[in-house]
Amino acid sequence: MSEQARLEPADAAAAASAPTTGPVVDPYAGPVTHSPVHFLYDLNPLAKIFAPLPAMVMLVFVRDVRTPLVFITLTAVVLLIGVRFTRGLVALLIGVPAFGAVIALGFALWTDAGLVDDTAPVVQLGGWTLYSGALETGLATGLRIAAIVVLAFIAGLSTTGPDLVRATVQQLRVPYRIGYTALAAFRFVPRFRHELDIIRQAHRVRGAHGGRGPFTAIARWAGYIVPLLAGAIRHAERVALAMDARAFGAHADRTERHLVPFRTRDTVFLVGFWVVSALVFWLFFPWGLS
Known part of the structure; x- marks a missing residue:
């Protein structure tokens, strides 16, 4: 039986919710490995x-x-x-x-x-x-x-x-409402890249804006803007609803899951x-x- 299985339910819940320290891996990025020398x-x-x-x-x-x-x-x-x-x-x-x-x-x-x-x-x-x-x-x-x-x-x-962002919130005491708004903005960037790839593939499958030349490139990028903005609005709405459901900003302080000491x-x-x-x-x- 593993060590985790031998834990009591309360101890297992506490261990799962305990703050983590050290560098935090961005879920949108690949696995980060480096030598202790670095x-x-x-x-x-x-x-x-x-x-x-x-x-x-x-x-x-x-x-x-x-x-x-x-x-x-x-x-x-x-x-x-x-x-x-x-x-x-x-x-x-x-x-x-x-x-x-x-x-x-x-x-x-x-x-x-x-x-x-x-x-x-x-x-x-x-x-x-x-x-x-x-x-x-x-x-x-x-x-x-x-x-x-x-x-x-x-x-x-x-x-x-x-x-x-986590360091400024934890050490410089920047209000977490501001800090985690910036953190959400960081999360938008890889999501936009992913959605842009999907929009490009959809246009390529439908044969939209084919051809070459500067005017074709401008028309192609103009066709990306509207669906990209629509996706951004939908994502922002989901984030706002999720933060509101979790009572984000209702308290002066919050418990940090990831610590950057x-x-x-x-x-x-x-x-x-x-x-x-x-x-x-x-x-x-x-x-x-x-």
Whole structure:
């Protein structure tokens, strides 16, 4: 006889209704498995949001090259260790610096040459000259933007929307009426995708909006809008009736089934990231320069 069968009925009911802790699997998503080495998935979403936040704010006022470059390197190391190694992660880690390089070149070309004409020329094309000062200004701006974006990936690549909503309700005391309205909105997204696939298949079977070309594509998408909106209204009505039947919002507090606790490791990560960020600014930021 199994352990569950040996439980008394009252004990079995209590065990079934006991709050669960840790990361919650989204029922609309596939099974999530990851190695214990990927520690970012097990941290509280608020810890992953507030840990890089001071560094992101300070980087707005940084004008040198070394400080954002150090943050990009450190954050890339944290992401490579803390999250699963996927092609999407590689694309982001390569695409963001490439985007920063484009931004850097754009700001370098946009910088007024009269403000940096006392620096060494780098490129001369006829009467136009690209000075090293303009290139350094553009590079600093591009690296700063890239560093801020990469720091945002710490929470973005390892946090789900439902877990973030639960954390704000449980730790930040956001009213659960607001939080779980946002949670319901998260649930709408995969349902819309599923209903859109069904509508596409129905149109394909009936031969509606066949052919190619831009006008055919516009007509095809226009045919999707009405049934998709109708399905959204029906789903919203069912959700509202279900919430009303369960007396949702009738009480000031509610019992949480899925807990997203703020543990000691979350505090260690939060404080440790703040300390490392302060050391980076202290060691690499050129405090003596204006």
